[in-house]
Amino acid sequence: MFKDIPVDVSPMYEGERIRSANMFIELGGPKSSGAELIQVAEDVEDGSLEVVGPELSEMSEGEIYPFGIFIQIQGEKLEKELEGVIERRVHELCNHVKGFMHLNQRDQIWCRVSKEAVEAGFKLEHLGKALSILLKEEFPIIEKIAVSLFTEKSEVEAFIETARAAYDVRDTRAMELSDEDVDVFYGCVMCQSFAPSHVCVVTPDRTALCGAINWFDCRAAAKMDPEGPIFEVTKGKVLDAEKGEYSDVNAMVSDRSQGMVDRVYLHSVFEHPHTSCGCFEAVAFYVPELDGIGIVDRDFRGETPLGIPFSAMAGQCSGGKQIEGFTGLSMGYMRSPKFLRADGNYKRVIWMPKEIKNSLTDFIPNDLIEKIPTEEDAGSIKEIRKFLKEHEHPVIERFQQAKEEVEELETVEEVSDEGRVVGAPAAQVAYAPELSMAAGGGVKIILKNAKIYAEKVIIKKK
Numbered sequence: 001m002f003k004d005i006p007v008d009v010s011p012m013y014e015g016e017r018i019r020s021a022n023m024f025i026e027l028g029g030p031k032s033s034g035a036e037l038i039q040v041a042e043d044v045e046d047g048s049l050e051v052v053g054p055e056l057s058e059m060s061e062g063e064i065y066p067f068g069i070f071i072q073i074q075g076e077k078l079e080k081e082l083e084g085v086i087e088r089r090v091h092e093l094c095n096h097v098k099g100f101m102h103l104n105q106r107d108q109i110w111c112r113v114s115k116e117a118v119e120a121g122f123k124l125e126h127l128g129k130a131l132s133i134l135l136k137e138e139f140p141i142i143e144k145i146a147v148s149l150f151t152e153k154s155e156v157e158a159f160i161e162t163a164r165a166a167y168d169v170r171d172t173r174a175m176e177l178s179d180e181d182v183d184v185f186y187g188c189v190m191c192q193s194f195a196p197s198h199v200c201v202v203t204p205d206r207t208a209l210c211g212a213i214n215w216f217d218c219r220a221a222a223k224m225d226p227e228g229p230i231f232e233v234t235k236g237k238v239l240d241a242e243k244g245e246y247s248d249v250n251a252m253v254s255d256r257s258q259g260m261v262d263r264v265y266l267h268s269v270f271e272h273p274h275t276s277c278g279c280f281e282a283v284a285f286y287v288p289e290l291d292g293i294g295i296v297d298r299d300f301r302g303e304t305p306l307g308i309p310f311s312a313m314a315g316q317c318s319g320g321k322q323i324e325g326f327t328g329l330s331m332g333y334m335r336s337p338k339f340l341r342a343d344g345n346y347k348r349v350i351w352m353p354k355e356i357k358n359s360l361t362d363f364i365p366n367d368l369i370e371k372i373p374t375e376e377d378a379g380s381i382k383e384i385r386k387f388l389k390e391h392e393h394p395v396i397e398r399f400q401q402a403k404e405e406v407e408e409l410e411t412v413e414e415v416s417d418e419g420r421v422v423g424a425p426a427a428q429v430a431y432a433p434e435l436s437m438a439a440g441g442g443v444k445i446i447l448k449n450a451k452i453y454a455e456k457v458i459i460k461k462k
């Protein structure tokens with residue numbers, strides 16, 4: 001089937017990583033631009049394949065080029081609503097091609113081609129061929145398919161505009177509904193190939209954290225293939241409407257995560273946040289010193305207030321683990337009125353990169369816009385605290401409350417232990433609405449509304 005393609009094509013190459021030493025060229029990614037789009041169309045010329053711009057043989061080793069993947073599909077049973085879900089499979093299917101690596105989705109795609117593949121005679125044309133075969137195989141309802149790959153800068157730029165407009169149409173539609181309007185949600189386990197315990201719960205308010213799949217897309221996918229990686233889940237009992245906890249969702253997540261996660265709050269970063277695979281568009285992270293939540297997106301290159309960049313944070317909270325204080329999210333979810341509603345919505349957000357803040361101006365309440373600092377206003381915790389105070393951010397009330405409680409505390413008893421500050425008042429160094437501590441004998445200790453006070457904080461360089 002793949003006889004004209006000079007490299008192997010098989011699911012076994014899915015986990016293949018192409019490091020820079022082994023890379024011939026890079027396509028799209030953070031240092032360039034790119035996008036992928038699948039559209040249902042009429043009059044698709046089946047088997048049509050074009051590379052618009054330089055082929056691999058015309059590219060220089062070590063360079064980075066813009067990249068666009070545009071696929072048109074046609075079929076009697078193909079619905080427009082299936083575009084998003086079929087498009088999401090492009091990531092996995094590209095990775096079946098030995099020597100080709102594809103990361104992320106939509107206008108975030110980042111690809112690499114290995115030196116070995118190019119030496120074997122691999123061309124982008126072969127990638128297009130592989131994609132048309134694999135997509136038809138995966139989705140038999142695709143009767144006709146045409147693939148265009150763009151590497152010419154101006155073509156890619158124009159294509160990105162088209163793709164963004166199409167994503168917007170999908171996303172806007174998803175915003176018309178909210179969680180209460182529907183009887184069922186959807187689960188997605190597509191990312192279990194690399195995050196085995198990860199299950200996405202997709203609801204009208206919470207579009208998938210990869211940003212590529214919304215509730216409508218899931219509905220169409222589950223209808224097309226009920227046994228597939230996207231499936232329906234009933235809500236069951238509403239256990240907590242504010243936090244977004246539902247009995248049937250918990251049961252489904254427990255089952256599909258092999259018992260790793262048994263409770264999920266859809267709208268909170270605390271206690272039982274939604275797990276994260278790795279393809280999230282952004283991460284929400286709790287900053288205990290400020291008792292607020294920071295947001296950082298994949299495109300932000302600098303350091304977050306936690307002192308680490310997005311990449312390091314993503315490494316810590318991905319892989320399907322449920323980590324209190326962290327959750328991966330999509331840009332679409334940040335536009336929902338339920339965005340971290342249980343934690344205070346934007347009233348609790350104390351930092352976010354300027355670029356995403358600007359893109360969310362229609363969704364952040366007017367009275368808060370000027371109160372949330374970006375990297376241009378503040379970087380360190382100290383600077384952020386100062387900014388929040390100066391701009392009367394609502395989170396300040398929380399500090400105030402904590403401070404009053406500290407003042408009420410008596411000064412610490414005089415003790416002779418070395419290193420203690422005698423007679424100094426204790427200072428609150430951390431607050432957590434719920435804090436889990438591992439303890440021996442299969443017991444877990446949970447402290448509710450924990451405030452940790454210290455007589456002295458010693459920061460040591462490792």
Ligand code: SF4
Nearest residue numbers: 188190191200208210
């Ligand atoms: S991030 Fe979630 S919704 Fe998106 S493909 Fe992965 S499992 Fe599915």
Ligand SMILES: [Zn+2]
Nearest residue numbers: 191277278279
């Ligand atoms: Zn994922």
